[in-house]
Amino acid sequence: MPRRTSKPMPSKPPPITMDAVYTAPGYLFRRMQQIAVSIFVEECSAFDLTPVQYAALVAIHTHPGIDATRLSAVIAFDRSTLGNVIERLESKALIERKPSREDKRVKLLHLTKAGAIVLRDIMSSVERAQVRMLQPLKPADRKTLLALLTQLVDLNNEASRVPLRAEDALEHLGKSN
Template sequence: MKDFDHMPGHLARRFQQIAVAVFHAEANALGFDLTPVQFAALSAIDSYPGIDQAGLAGVIAYDRTTITGVVDRLVQKGLATRQASVSDRRVRELRVTALGAKTLKEIEPAVRSAQTLMLRGLDEDEAETLLGLLRKAVEAGNDLSRAPMRAAE
């Protein structure tokens, strides 16, 4: 097949490459050393204080075995904490630190700018249509993923 540039898988991979590059450029321009996955994880921890790593993996649709490394880096950077649960010592609860909350607030302009840059070339209606179709396709294929998105408990 020669028409790979018309295949959704190829286009999705290319868009992901662009999205990651744009996110890094915008975050780095403001002095932040944060990957898109680290940002998503930190945002989710902020939204669900006390979430555990398995829950976090589900909320951001990330592989449970590799979420540990993401959390490790957030903890090393002082952006999040990992503490044993008082109700179940086997569970590690995650929380955003003061520095993590400050980072989320200060990185927001870079994240907004990145979203705009990712969709450049599209007018407002086209951007909304693309996002709606992406959401629809992702929801329909969620169960096919190795890391399906799950609601927080």
């Protein structure tokens, strides 16, 4: 009697169903990202800031005088993408870009007064959005998911096109003007 496991026969591939999409981690990550952005934008609609713009503001606040390349490493964005984000934040007068005196290539980033105020005021809305994303889960499950996700993102850091390099942010200290 031919045992199924004896020799790897050129067996028929399984039929393709929607499960090939619905149960794939990649699909779930994409869906969850869509949902997260949607919730964020809704909660923060009064501030007209996207999640990406918020992250950039926080990073510039935390690292005043950082340049665009280092900023991209600190929040794990592509340098090209970040260029546009910075432009929009500048046109909304939330940040300033001033040329460095020591390196004529770089432009140093600072929050404006308006930027600091917006950042301070948006925090509670952001917090509400973050809570809402996980709300449907039981509290213990929220912790579990967050822990596993943190772990997975960290361990997969190098697989990303733009790995997070939080340490890079420190390099600009001591240089700047």
